[in-house]
Amino acid sequence: MSASSEEIKVLSARRMAWMRFSANPVAIMGALMVASVILAAIFAPVIAPFPDHAGAVIDFRNKHAAPDATYLLGADKVGRDILSRVIFGFRVSLLLVAGVLIVAVPIGGGLGLLAGYFSGKIEAVITGFTNVMLAIPPLVMALAVGNVLTPSLTNAMIAIALLWWTWHARLVYRVSKSVAAEDFVEAARLAGASHWHILTREILPNCIAVISVKTTLDAAFIILFGATLSFLGLGVQPPTPDLGTMVADGRQFLPERWWGVLAPGLAIFYATLGFNLLGDGLRDMFDVEV
Template sequence: MDRSLPLARLFRLASSKAWATFFANPLSVLGLIIVLVILVLSVFAGVLTPYPEHVGPVGDFSAMNAPPDGAYWFGTDTMGRDLLTRIVYGYQLALIMAAVVLSIATPVGVVVGLVAGYKGGWVDYALMRITDIFLAVPPLVLAMAIMGFLQPTLMNGMLAITAMWWPWYARLVYNVTRAETQEGYVLAAETVGASTAHIVFREILPNCMPSIVTKMTLDVGFVILMASSLSFLGLGVQPPTPDLGSMVAEGAKYMPSSWWLTVWPAVAILVVVLGFNLLGDGLREAFEAEG
């Protein structure tokens, strides 16, 4: 078993056969390319987009509802704002939401899973029953219920998604931890009197990292999809902030004549979810190849 620190183990993959396995799969490479392109567009949106002034409420009514052409590759919306620009900024917002949600939900779920899996007994029972209560409710329904008591803002949307996301990490890490507690390196650490914190975070956690990293990569797409669903229902980010789900909902009113208002934002959601899913599958295969 690999007992190195989590980050050390991840960095060591760069010199192992894991990357050879990753790059041997064309779908993994495709996912990496999609993710990198989206990241570059999001980070440099102000430079790469043709009409950055169209991010807010300001538009060009002389060009409203213009179909895709040389001036507006994806067409314009009902206020004459460039749809391509707003989609790129929608990616930027979606990635920020995913980063915030996962940066909170992952540590919470990991700690709950580690403690419950290692300690067992009443601690295990109490923590995992709470986890099961959250898992019993469909994620979108739980997020909608939370948003029903809150104002539909970016911050509240992130809080709602975070509240229903941590249990998945708790369950994942709990299952891995329960298996790892029977391994020889854990028993050896207990024999020499290592503290619970040392055993959990220095011995068991590194061997949970491949599963955690893979799930986080996959979950970026799913968090974006969940946030878009809330916005589509009017419970997420509100106009004029460019949000992919809101754009799909708004454009649906003008189908099929102004098809681009809905089709391009929907395709944008499909692409980002596909990219992170392909990348996550590739990372899982790479970790498995490393052994």
Template sequence: MSDTEPTVDDSTDSALARRIDDLNRIVYRFRQNPMSVVGLAIILSFVLIAVFAPWIAPYPSDAGHGGEPAVHFDQKFESPSADHLFGTDQAGRDIFSRVLFGTRLSLKIGVVVLAAAVSIGVPVGLVAGYVGGGVGMTLMRITDVFLSVPPLVLALSVSVALDSSLTNAMLAIAAVWWPWYARLTFGEVLSVKKETYVEASRGIGATSFRTIFRDILPNVLAPITVKMSLDMGYAILVAAALGFLGLGAQPPTPEWGTMVSQGRDYLPGQWWYSTFPGLAIFLIVLGFNFLGDGLRDMFDVEVQ
């Protein structure tokens, strides 16, 4: 072997260096948008709150940690103070503790809804875009039927048809969301399936399954990831809307939309009851929107 011939270790080091450079460029582009950094900080804060809620909350039993939520009628409707930062509700429960535990529910809703929507929508879009023909047209027409109905109306219809519960609310929202991922994936597959690497995969006799999931899917993940980051906040907002209308989580579950709905009956006197859960909804949706904008700039993609 000559002195100038590259070794395996040299090739590995070179590949690693390229990946580090690519990562540095991605991070740099993300940091160019200050709002994306703010969004990331907000979301990380909510995640930490969700994880450590039992230790952060001053009255975890008021949120139902370990059983049914406690009641303290002798402390009902106390205004915000050092003992109860967000005040108390009509049962004397600490609203600050309930908002903290509500973070867990909201993030759970977002994760479950998007996981279900992506699990249905992305495969539908992949198959429709890659196979095309009658199969693709049929799948896209079914998708268009769902897209023709306003999302909140469809979610309300599904929720009404089922019993009002947190699980059924998540199913209803997932039924609304999957068509958007099917349509997005379909468009992305159409734009990449004529690329040289896809044709080469076909040329060497790769199966359709291998071509779709090894060659096409990794190259359409960027816009899907961006849309997921944007949709997380919207899914939480829709779940809160269902809870507000009494079609989502039911009392005494510490879900933000349900708490806002209960608190409206006591406005404006006990303003803190609705205000603080509403602010939590506002902040988490704002955080995901900022984060999604940053990811879109970082990947430089367009989402539907």
């Protein structure tokens, strides 16, 4: 097959994948929701009505102010605008997602590739260690780490990433094990290609689709997991705006001051739903199982 024919085949496959994605209204909705969260996080100082309320601002004159024209989502227990803090809370949540996945995806993906390509002791050691780590409940590990380390955004990343790589390792191992048995991999091996070439040029490209879908779906779980840690006091600490912390603070004043819980709770729901819908759309687009 000529080079131009191969390029046409690749372009055709990409076009078909995009057509499947664009024809899925749920996937488009998820993409728009995720884009809105990302844009809100990036431009938080511009979008937020009171950007200084993301810090240690106190205004007891507006303590627990109900939603009105000034504070669209109301004010918290010290008079800070909840809408502004929710917008900045998106930034904290996305930083948490980025920090965890930057660690978990390369480590888990790399170990999964090695285990899937090599057999014998390397495969046994990696899969055995991964299975042992998978047996530990993530929340228990996160709580243990959170109690040992000082609660902060960085330590929340560490607590979550300590176990999150295992899911990527298991997924990539399953895919790479299947790809390693294909004829084109054997042909590359017989042609004298190095292990590095086979891993990075032959096997890894066939894992990108499942890694992309898994990473997108993981973002939703990490946002929810991080909010849980902050709700328990083991995540981001005040005065930094965090959605989980805001829910924890607002629940003390339920049901009279319901807006203190409703706004950050809906923000968590919105972000996690967006990433889940986008992940489902990518899964249909690539036609893979995760």
